[in-house]
Amino acid sequence: MTATTDRLLTVTDLAVSYRTRHGDVRAVRDVSLHVDAGETVAVVGESGSGKSTTAAAVVRLLAPSARIEHGTIDLLGRDVAGASPRELQAVRGLLVGLVPQDPTVSLNPVKRIGEQVAEVLRIHGLADRRVAGIEAVEALRRAGLSDPEVRARQYPHELSGGMRQRVLIAIALVAKPRLLVADEPTSALDVTVQRQILDHIDELTSETSTGVLLITHDLGVAADRADRIVVMSQGRVVETGTPDEVLGSPREPYTKALLAAAPSLRGARRVAAEPAVVSGAAPSDEAPAALEVRGLVKDFPLPRTGGGGTLRAVDDVSFRVPRGHTLALVGESGSGKSTTARLALRLAEPTAGQVLIGGVDVSHTRGSALRALRRQMQVVYQNPYSSLDPRWSVERIIAEPLRAFGVGSRREQAARAAELADLVALPASVLRRRPAELSGGQRQRVAIARALSVRPDLVVLDEPVSALDVSVQAQILDLLSDLQRELGVTYLFISHDLAVVRQVADEVVVLRNGRVVESGAVEQVFADPQHAYTAELLAAIPGTTTHRPLASAAAGPARGGER
Amino acid sequence: MSSLDALRAGERGPEPPTEAFVPTALDPNTRADKFAATSSDRFADAVLDREDELVHRGFWQTHLGELVRKPGLVLALLWSATIVVAAFAPSLLAPGDPLVGVPADKLQPPSSAHWFGTDQLGRDLYTRVVHGTQLTLEAALTAVLVGLVVGALIGLVAGFVGGIVDDVAMRVVDVLLSIPALLLSLALITVLGFGTVNVAIAVGLANVASVSRIMRSEVLRVRTSVYVEASHAGGSRWWTTLGRHVLPNSVGPVVVLAALELGGAVLAVSSLSFLGYGEPPPAPEWGALVAGGRDYLRTSWWLTTLPGLTIVATVLAAGRISRALDGDAGRNR
Numbered sequence: 001m002t003a004t005t006d007r008l009l010t011v012t013d014l015a016v017s018y019r020t021r022h023g024d025v026r027a028v029r030d031v032s033l034h035v036d037a038g039e040t041v042a043v044v045g046e047s048g049s050g051k052s053t054t055a056a057a058v059v060r061l062l063a064p065s066a067r068i069e070h071g072t073i074d075l076l077g078r079d080v081a082g083a084s085p086r087e088l089q090a091v092r093g094l095l096v097g098l099v100p101q102d103p104t105v106s107l108n109p110v111k112r113i114g115e116q117v118a119e120v121l122r123i124h125g126l127a128d129r130r131v132a133g134i135e136a137v138e139a140l141r142r143a144g145l146s147d148p149e150v151r152a153r154q155y156p157h158e159l160s161g162g163m164r165q166r167v168l169i170a171i172a173l174v175a176k177p178r179l180l181v182a183d184e185p186t187s188a189l190d191v192t193v194q195r196q197i198l199d200h201i202d203e204l205t206s207e208t209s210t211g212v213l214l215i216t217h218d219l220g221v222a223a224d225r226a227d228r229i230v231v232m233s234q235g236r237v238v239e240t241g242t243p244d245e246v247l248g249s250p251r252e253p254y255t256k257a258l259l260a261a262a263p264s265l266r267g268a269r270r271v272a273a274e275p276a277v278v279s280g281a282a283p284s285d286e287a288p289a290a291l292e293v294r295g296l297v298k299d300f301p302l303p304r305t306g307g308g309g310t311l312r313a314v315d316d317v318s319f320r321v322p323r324g325h326t327l328a329l330v331g332e333s334g335s336g337k338s339t340t341a342r343l344a345l346r347l348a349e350p351t352a353g354q355v356l357i358g359g360v361d362v363s364h365t366r367g368s369a370l371r372a373l374r375r376q377m378q379v380v381y382q383n384p385y386s387s388l389d390p391r392w393s394v395e396r397i398i399a400e401p402l403r404a405f406g407v408g409s410r411r412e413q414a415a416r417a418a419e420l421a422d423l424v425a426l427p428a429s430v431l432r433r434r435p436a437e438l439s440g441g442q443r444q445r446v447a448i449a450r451a452l453s454v455r456p457d458l459v460v461l462d463e464p465v466s467a468l469d470v471s472v473q474a475q476i477l478d479l480l481s482d483l484q485r486e487l488g489v490t491y492l493f494i495s496h497d498l499a500v501v502r503q504v505a506d507e508v509v510v511l512r513n514g515r516v517v518e519s520g521a522v523e524q525v526f527a528d529p530q531h532a533y534t535a536e537l538l539a540a541i542p543g544t545t546t547h548r549p550l551a552s553a554a555a556g557p558a559r560g561g562e563r
Numbered sequence: 564m565s566s567l568d569a570l571r572a573g574e575r576g577p578e579p580p581t582e583a584f585v586p587t588a589l590d591p592n593t594r595a596d597k598f599a600a601t602s603s604d605r606f607a608d609a610v611l612d613r614e615d616e617l618v619h620r621g622f623w624q625t626h627l628g629e630l631v632r633k634p635g636l637v638l639a640l641l642w643s644a645t646i647v648v649a650a651f652a653p654s655l656l657a658p659g660d661p662l663v664g665v666p667a668d669k670l671q672p673p674s675s676a677h678w679f680g681t682d683q684l685g686r687d688l689y690t691r692v693v694h695g696t697q698l699t700l701e702a703a704l705t706a707v708l709v710g711l712v713v714g715a716l717i718g719l720v721a722g723f724v725g726g727i728v729d730d731v732a733m734r735v736v737d738v739l740l741s742i743p744a745l746l747l748s749l750a751l752i753t754v755l756g757f758g759t760v761n762v763a764i765a766v767g768l769a770n771v772a773s774v775s776r777i778m779r780s781e782v783l784r785v786r787t788s789v790y791v792e793a794s795h796a797g798g799s800r801w802w803t804t805l806g807r808h809v810l811p812n813s814v815g816p817v818v819v820l821a822a823l824e825l826g827g828a829v830l831a832v833s834s835l836s837f838l839g840y841g842e843p844p845p846a847p848e849w850g851a852l853v854a855g856g857r858d859y860l861r862t863s864w865w866l867t868t869l870p871g872l873t874i875v876a877t878v879l880a881a882g883r884i885s886r887a888l889d890g891d892a893g894r895n896r
Contacts, residue, residue: 009730345796389791391811401797450797 288359709767718778
């Protein structure tokens with residue numbers, strides 16, 4: 001914290017409610033917080049905790065259905081809560097800059113980058129067209145974009161996600177506001193890009209002693225970046241203090257639970273080191289692996305308008321997953337990990353290479369033989385909100401593979417669906433419901449039950465917890481490792497989150513630009529990464545680079561199989 | 564941070580193509596849901612989680628309140644109910660015989676005895692309009708059904724199979740769309756012959772093109788959704804996936820379109836019977852009634868105006884209901 005105690009923002013007893021079809025939701029209740037000059041205040045909490053609503057209220061960009069019930073928002077002596085639209089125009093951009101959540105949708109696709117940055121200066125009459133253009137390029141440079149002159153003339157679709165987020169930061173900071181409100185600025189980005197972006201926000205704000213209100217669901221980010229942390233739950237501030245106080249010795253049970261759920265590099269592993277189901281001694285090399293891929297290559301043709309040619313998404317990838325074990329494919333977006341999974345599942349045709357299931361080459365199996373093969377390998381997708389047909393009942397969803405393979409009568413299928421719901425710890429009452437009536441965590445349990453319904457040998461888990469809140473993540477990961485211990489299934493686990501991978505996987509394969517850069521046992525790779533890229537990925541995980549370790553005392557729920 | 568950039572550039576050699584040039588249909592990453600999309604879902608979760616704490620407004624209060632705020636919809640629903648009654652039990656609304664006239668009472672203006680007045684043969688116009696509902700509605704419904712079934716099938720196959728099948732089907736649709744619908748119907752009737760059923764088929768076939776376009780675009784959207792791939796990966800046969808996932812999830816907008824087309828079909832059927840392609844007289848079809856009053860337009864305005872207004876009201880009601888369906892479907896999605 002800087003020496004100055006210049007108070008930028010004071011929020012007092014703020015309450016915001018939304019009108020929904022189900023009734024009025026009180027999203028924020030009696031929230032009070034403040035941000036001083038040069039200070040970074042992180043607001044952390046799970047979905048629905050009211051943290052984003054608080055941020056939106058500070059810039060008065062609430063959804064039309066939202067209403068400020070009471071409370072004051074004091075920004076440098078101006079009352080934002082009761083300000084007229086005209087007064088707000090003078091505040092936004094000039095006094096407070098906003099970095100929105102999703103860089104992929106937050107830029108106007110038909111305007112050049114430079115124009116969009118310069119727009120802020122032009123609106124506030126700070127510069128004429130020519131000067132604004134020059135300052136926009138300068139702002140892009142400060143935001144850490146290479147070749148800012150070139151970028152200013154490009155359109156958003158020509159930039160990657162990380163570059164677009166830098167553009168948004170440039171827009172927020174170009175008019176040199178006193179306060180920056182960043183709403184999950186990096187949640188849509190890879191960890192390494194996230195670190196660069198957050199470093200930049202740190203640098204830019206410390207130079208100009210700008211205050212930052214950082215909204216995040218990631219405790220690691222908060223621990224690394226914040227001077228103070230405000231923990232929110234159910235619309236209320238639960239706890240507030242320095243990272244050391246809040247994360248080192250949390251007082252409130254909610255904070256403790258949140259910390260326990262956060263995947264950490266130091267927490268206990270969930271995976272059983274020796275799966276009980278593997279018969280005999282450790283799997284020898286001769287025993288057929290549940291899944292083996294050899295020299296997989298996948299080329300995608302590029303459109304002729306882009307110059308034609310091909311894009312090699314997967315380049316000579318080989319690995320094997322012994323029965324009952326978990327292998328994790330790790331990499332950033334675009335590294336080819338999802339494509340590799342689709343090749344292994346035979347949902348895409350490999351350009352070259354082999355896929356072996358249980359020692360049998362299935363690279364070119366087609367038709368009914370391929371369909372029969374699907375009984376041995378099932379998949380759980382990343383997003384439980386889109387992988388379940390919204391019109392089907394949960395019972396029908398779970399029984400779908402059974403019906404597809406004609407297993408049992410209709411009555412037996414229903415019984416099996418009930419059994420599976422019980423296995424994934426869902427109450428029997430959900431069977432009649434539709435996915436929209438379930439929470440994200442419950443939906444992912446349904447997806448897991450569906451994958452297990454035909455007793456597959458191999459389950460491909462494509463980022464199974466990335467779309468979920470941390471506490472729900474922890475439950476799903478627990479469930480997955482329990483199921484592996486009980487049923488002896490083999491997992492191919494796709495993730496960009498190394499902390500999650502460490503908890504569930506036995507072996508890890510690090511992919512980059514379609515190539516394997518490193519592979520080996522999880523503990524070994526994590527303790528002693530051989531490749532610079534792996535080290536970079538590990539270092540970029542938030543919450544590991546500081547002296548402040550995440551409290552991990554409660555991270556490993558007591559269970560028998562662990563050592 | 565720049566170290567990573569350097570690392571990346573150094574090792575890779577030529578810069579990989581930027582994200583924009585990756586073929587979107589094949590790249591699984593581009594199909595991954597955006598963070599904002601899931602975060603709104605997660606907000607909905609949070610709302611559900613806290614349902615017991617909500618300040619409830621109550622079911623009836625909400626729904627009645629919504630209806631009161633839409634008097635147009637209430638009116639449209641009432642009108643449609645009347646039309647349905649007129650079609651299935653015309654005697655309830657107009658007990659008289661539509662074909663028997665009292666020559667002494669010819670060309671009387673609307674009065675309490677003859678609500679819509681009488682025609683040149685002394686037949687009660689109100690009775691004729693009510694009894695004509697069945698013919699007109701039957702023709703319109705058949706037309707919509709033909710258009711819906713044929714159009715949806717073409718759209719479903721074109722969207723799901725893709726490739727050359729899609730290309731051929733859509734070029735045929737392009738040709739159909741380039742011919743004015745009424746002209747196409749006229750040509751078809753000339754081939755099929757006169758009569759209500761033939762009019763219906765002709766109008767329906769003229770609708771096929773627009774229905775198949777909508778269906779195809781919906782199928783294209785649903786086909787790439789994750790639950791369709793999940794079904795495929797789960798081992799379902801392709802036709803099972805098509806029938807159980809793709810069809811039910813893509814048919815919504817087509818149903819909305821059908822409600823809208825019902826109004827259009829009433830209009831088209833009436834136009835054709837106005838032109839004399841429908842049932843031969845004395846059958847009381849709406850369009851024929853309007854046509855029959857033409858000769859007396861100067862002296863007896865009600866003969867064309869009142870059946871005409873009936874057609875207008877029916878078309879408007881169908882449009883309003885279609886809009887309501889569209890709104891509700893949109894909110895549920």
